[in-house]
Amino acid sequence: MNRPPDAFPRLPRSWWLKHRYFKAYMLREATVLPLIFFLLCLMGGLWALYRGEEAWAAWLVFMRSPLVVALNLLALAASLYHAATFFVLFPRVMPLRLGRRAIAPQAIVAGQWVGVMIIGLLFFWLFGRT
Amino acid sequence: MSQPRPSSRQAFDEPLWWLLFSAGGVCFAVLLPATILFFGVLAPLGLLPSNAITAERMTALVFSLPDLAAIGALICLPLFHAAHRCRHGLLDLRLGNDGINKWFMYGLAALLSFAALSLVALGLWR
Incomplete structure (x- = not known):
């Protein structure tokens, strides 16, 4: 008896390294990683604002640290890359039509x-x- | 049985996750670039006028009813978008168990969304 064709063949974990389209796909998927960092920063800002003026000032100092600025610049680039591929x-x-x-x-x-x-x-x- | 098989149960919840993913994707593409530019880059580099983001002004702006919707679009929906992509990224890399990843990711997104919205609501209440 022949085995039925497998609906879910097992791929090696590195399948996406084999073609540049797959790499671009994985890069696009990875744009959410710096996004998550920024969202957590934003939530930190919300929490700081809730606690008061001192906490807000401390949050601004935290946002000024070079590593945080670098990660947020990466998040900005990631959001624009996501936008460019999404649009x-x-x-x-x-597809939209206007009349005919x-x-x-x-x-x-x-x-x-x-x-x-x-x-x-x-x-x-x-x-x-x- | 070494091969993963699709579940025989129907996944009734999937349309919800894909809907949140799409909505979050729109927010990520349209709303987040400006948000990141202003609060992640311009404000920290001191390129915004100093009286624009004082604690007093921000408190008045953030703890308001319209901001509840803004937080939904700027934090909650993008969180679900990110959770969905993380789940599918793990699936792509065959890491972990999707049944567990799924609830972990969406659970975390829901928890953080609840926390963000609660903070605004608490600030409104005060």
Whole structure:
């Protein structure tokens, strides 16, 4: 009797090192690691703010340490890499039409970057002005 | 039985995790770059006006009802996004047991989300 074909063949743990697309996939997956670090920093800030003025000042000092700034710069780069790969997926997963005409994929991608800019402007309006 | 087999039970909960993952992915892509830029880079480097992020102003801003939604979008959903990717990363690397990883990851995301939202609610109450 022939064995039925295996639905889940066992892959070696290093399967993703074998092709650059797989490596890019794993890099994209790994963008959440610096994100988690930043989210924990943000939660620390929330906790500091709850405790009071001194704790908030101490949190700002913590955020200023070189290693923390370096990790958050990495998180910023990771968020932009995630955005760049995520935005091109949108028109592929859900092509939009306006009446009978399809909206160009590039326009959908550009629209999402405009969203990123708008949030940036909102933050500037909230925290960037004197 | 050395080969892993798909469970015969239907995974009724998976759509929820994928929904939270997608919502968190949108937040990570659209909202987080500015958040990280302002609070992870510009504020620590002293590039923001000094009176913009004083404890007094931040307290008024953070402990408010709209901020409950903001924390949901800036912390809670990205946490579930990260948890989902960590779970699937472990699956990709064949580390641990997915049944355990799953509850550990989503459990941690839920716990931290609850903590973040509670902090804002407690600050509102005060």
